[in-house]
Amino acid sequence: QIYKLPAEHFSLKAALEEGFFSDLAIRSAEGQQCCAHRAVLSCCCPGMKYQDWEAFLSSLPTHLLKAALHYAYTDRLPPDLKVPQVQELLATAGGDPRLSRLTQLCKAFVEKHSFKMMLMQLIDEIHTGLELARKVVDATEMSNPVRITYAVRQLAKEGAIVVTKFCLLCQLYSRNKKDLSKSERQELLEYCRGR
Numbered sequence: 001q002i003y004k005l006p007a008e009h010f011s012l013k014a015a016l017e018e019g020f021f022s023d024l025a026i027r028s029a030e031g032q033q034c035c036a037h038r039a040v041l042s043c044c045c046p047g048m049k050y051q052d053w054e055a056f057l058s059s060l061p062t063h064l065l066k067a068a069l070h071y072a073y074t075d076r077l078p079p080d081l082k083v084p085q086v087q088e089l090l091a092t093a094g095g096d097p098r099l100s101r102l103t104q105l106c107k108a109f110v111e112k113h114s115f116k117m118m119l120m121q122l123i124d125e126i127h128t129g130l131e132l133a134r135k136v137v138d139a140t141e142m143s144n145p146v147r148i149t150y151a152v153r154q155l156a157k158e159g160a161i162v163v164t165k166f167c168l169l170c171q172l173y174s175r176n177k178k179d180l181s182k183s184e185r186q187e188l189l190e191y192c193r194g195r
Helices: 013-018 038-044 050-058 062-074 083-093 097-139 145-179 182-194
Strands: 024-027 033-036
Touching: 013 062, 024 050, 033 038, 033 050, 033 062, 038 050, 038 062, 050 062, 062 083, 062 097, 083 097, 097 145, 097 182
Parallel strands: none
Antiparallel strands: 024 033
16 A cells, blocks of 8 residues: 655755755845745746746745745645735736746635635525524414415525525535545535534
């Protein structure tokens, strides 16, 4: 049986964080200095020399400089990056064809976030529909046939909406769950349970 190591084991992240043998100091737009390695920057993007990287990185704010360096050393976006920062990085790097991999990662991150938000919105709408159905039942006067008829119609309408949204939620989740990491799937399940 073959043991599969996580991708983090094959990154140069430790060299970036510790600054081992760094031979380049890059200053962000705010003046904060980050250490890097010319060889790593030259190798991480085809057609882009370390001088090009240095010019690109030195124009970035500190948070984007650190994110771009993390990408250069790991071929991934930092795990703590937020959507506005990714969109800002995408706007900065999106015009350079040599940074197509970074652009691709940023677009995938934004799309995945939008997908998760859509699933959470569906969960909220399902919860709201069930809560409305509960309120209709609680408010119905059981001795009045007209009220009972009205309540049954409302329940049927809300039930149909909730079932439709639940089916849509299940279909979207099952079709796209392979694109979500284990922690993202767990986050969605915890959100669902929390409702």
